[in-house]
Amino acid sequence: MPPLAFGRLQHLQEVDLQLDAFRAEVKHIETTLADHGDIEAARRTLAALQKVQEQTSATLRDAELALATLTAEVEEKSKRLYSGSVVNPRELEALQADIAQLMQQRSVREDHALQAMVAAEEAESARDEQRDRLESLEATFASLEKEYSVRLQELAVEIPAREEERIALAAQIDRTLITQYESLRARLGDRVLVLVSQGRCTFCHIALPDTQLRRAQQNQEIVYCDSCGRLLYTAL
Structure with a gap:
C-alpha cells in the first residue's frame, strides 16, 4: 500500500474532525437558542x-x-x-x-x-x-x-465546503483502508488514525511490539494498535 495513502487518510481525518466540530457547534447553537x-x-x-x-x-x-x-x-x-x-x-x-x-x-x-x-x-x-x-x-x-x-x-x-473536500479526498484513498477507517470512526469516534512516535501509539501511549512496530513503519499495510484498536501509521 503506498505510503501516500496514509497521508491522504490523515488529511481526511482532519477534515472529519473539523466537520465533527462544526456540527457539534451547530447543535450547541441551536440548543442554546432554543433554550x-x-x-x-x-x-x-x-x-x-x-x-x-x-x-x-x-x-x-x-x-x-x-x-x-x-x-x-x-x-x-x-x-x-x-x-x-x-x-x-x-x-x-x-x-x-x-x-x-x-x-x-x-x-x-x-x-x-x-x-x-x-x-x-x-x-x-x-x-x-x-x-x-x-x-x-x-x-x-x-x-x-x-x-x-x-x-x-x-x-x-x-460545512458543505468541507464535505466536498472530504468526497474528493475519499476518492483518492484505497477502498479497503477507508472502509476500515470509517468502521473504526463509527465504533470509536474521534481520532482513529494515530501516529507512531518513539515506538509508541500516540493515542494510548503503549509501546508497540517490535514486529508490529516494523510493520507500522513500512506504511504498507493496515496495522492496528493492540491496546486501543486504532489504525497506526508513521510519519514519512
Whole structure:
C-alpha cells in the first residue's frame, strides 16, 4: 500500500474532525437558542413579584385611608371638645374618653400603615430588581442570538465546503483502508488514525511490539494498535 495513502487518510481525518466540530457547534447553537428557560423563569418571577407589589400597594392605600379617616374623626371631636360647645360634665367626660380611645386606635393604625409602607417599598424594590435582571437576560440573549446567527451563516458555508473536500479526498484513498477507517470512526469516534512516535501509539501511549512496530513503519499495510484498536501509521 503506498505510503501516500496514509497521508491522504490523515488529511481526511482532519477534515472529519473539523466537520465533527462544526456540527457539534451547530447543535450547541441551536440548543442554546432554543433554550429560553432562564428568561421564562425570570418572567414568571417578575409576574409573581408584580402581583405582590400590587397587593402591598393596595394594602398600603387601605391602611393610609383608614388612618386618615380616623385622624379626621379625632380632629373633629377634638375641635368640639375645645370649642366650648359642650358644657355638660358627663358629655364632656364621654367625649374625652371617646377621643382617648380614638387616639389609641390611631396609634395602632399608624403602626399598620408604617408596616404596610415598608412592605410596599420592599415589594417595589424586589420587583424593580427582577425587572432589571429580566431586561439584562433579554439583552444578553438578543446579543447572543445576533452573534450566533452570523456564526450559523458561516457554518452553512463551511460545512458543505468541507464535505466536498472530504468526497474528493475519499476518492483518492484505497477502498479497503477507508472502509476500515470509517468502521473504526463509527465504533470509536474521534481520532482513529494515530501516529507512531518513539515506538509508541500516540493515542494510548503503549509501546508497540517490535514486529508490529516494523510493520507500522513500512506504511504498507493496515496495522492496528493492540491496546486501543486504532489504525497506526508513521510519519514519512
